[in-house]
Amino acid sequence: xxxxxxxxxxxxxxxxxxxxxxxxxxxxxxxxxxxxxxxxxxxxxxxxxxxxxxxxxxxxxxxxxxxxxxxxxxxxxxxxxxxxxxxxxxxxxxxxxxxxxxxxxxxxxxxxxxxxxxxxxxxxxxxxxxxxxxxxxxxxxxxxxxxxxxxxxxxxxxxxxxxxxxxxxxxxxxxxxxxxxxxxxxxxxxxxxxxxxxxxxxxxxxxxxxxxxxxxxxxxxx
Ligand SMILES: C[S@@+](CC[C@H](N)C(=O)[O-])C[C@H]1O[C@@H](n2cnc3c(N)ncnc32)[C@H](O)[C@@H]1O
Numbered sequence: 541x542x543x544x545x546x547x548x549x550x551x552x553x554x555x556x557x558x559x560x561x562x563x564x565x566x567x568x569x570x571x572x573x574x575x576x577x578x579x580x581x582x583x584x585x586x587x588x589x590x591x592x593x594x595x596x597x598x599x600x601x602x603x604x605x606x607x608x609x610x611x612x613x614x615x616x617x618x619x620x621x622x623x624x625x626x627x628x629x630x631x632x633x634x635x636x637x638x639x640x641x642x643x644x645x646x647x648x649x650x651x652x653x654x655x656x657x658x659x660x661x662x663x664x665x666x667x668x669x670x671x672x673x674x675x676x677x678x679x680x681x682x683x684x685x686x687x688x689x690x691x692x693x694x695x696x697x698x699x700x701x702x703x704x705x706x707x708x709x710x711x712x713x714x715x716x717x718x719x720x721x722x723x724x725x726x727x728x729x730x731x732x733x734x735x736x737x738x739x740x741x742x743x744x745x746x747x748x749x750x751x752x753x754x755x756x757x758x759x760x761x762x
């Protein structure tokens with residue numbers, strides 16, 4: 541019998557049926573909407589995000605990061621595109637941010653709807669966690685295409701080597717055993733990013749340990 545997998549859309553609908561919209565939209569992206577949004581914003585700033593930059597947020601969800609950015613001092617000059625597969629999340633994110641020039645658009649076919657070499661930074665926070673490795677690779681290839689030379693890709697992921705991620709893994713083992721329907725979690729490791737970086741002509745930068753709940757990987761376009 542195959543495992544029962546919930547799509548993100550099904551998970552979102554389930555949360556909305558049980559919680560008020562704000563709670564559901566927070567839980568759907570991992571919770572802690574405001575505090576984690578600030579953490580993610582500061583992380584991107586530490587990698588060089590600043591005014592006049594163009595940021596593409598792949599798997600932007602309900603706008604946890606975007607909302608924190610909409611409260612930043614440089615929100616007026618920041619260019620922002622968030623893409624996601626769940627329309628209700630995109631609508632919620634756009635309404636939260638109130639930045640008319642920012643774009644929140646549906647993601648399709650693992651493509652990033654932008655021209656070559658236009659973005660200063662791309663981020664994938666907890667997105668590769670929910671994709672097959674091949675799909676993550678395709679997204680990274682797209683990210684490398686739309687990135688400017690010298691620009692960076694920031695991705696967070698569950699690392700099978702990390703003791704603090706092991707609890708999530710054993711929880712998933714229990715769900716697999718009982719065939720509990722849940723969204724898919726994929727565990728990666730730094731090796732994947734080393735190989736992918738080589739294949740895509742990106743440089744894997746050393747990343748000091750950061751706490752945003754997942755391990756962070758930093759890739760630069762040469
Ligand atoms: C754990 S949430 C993280 C959301 C957001 N990055 C954050 O940290 O607040 C994962 C997000 O990835 C989105 N997602 C899943 N598959 C996707 C795909 N193929 N393309 C774009 N987004 C996807 C989900 O809809 C969900 O919003």
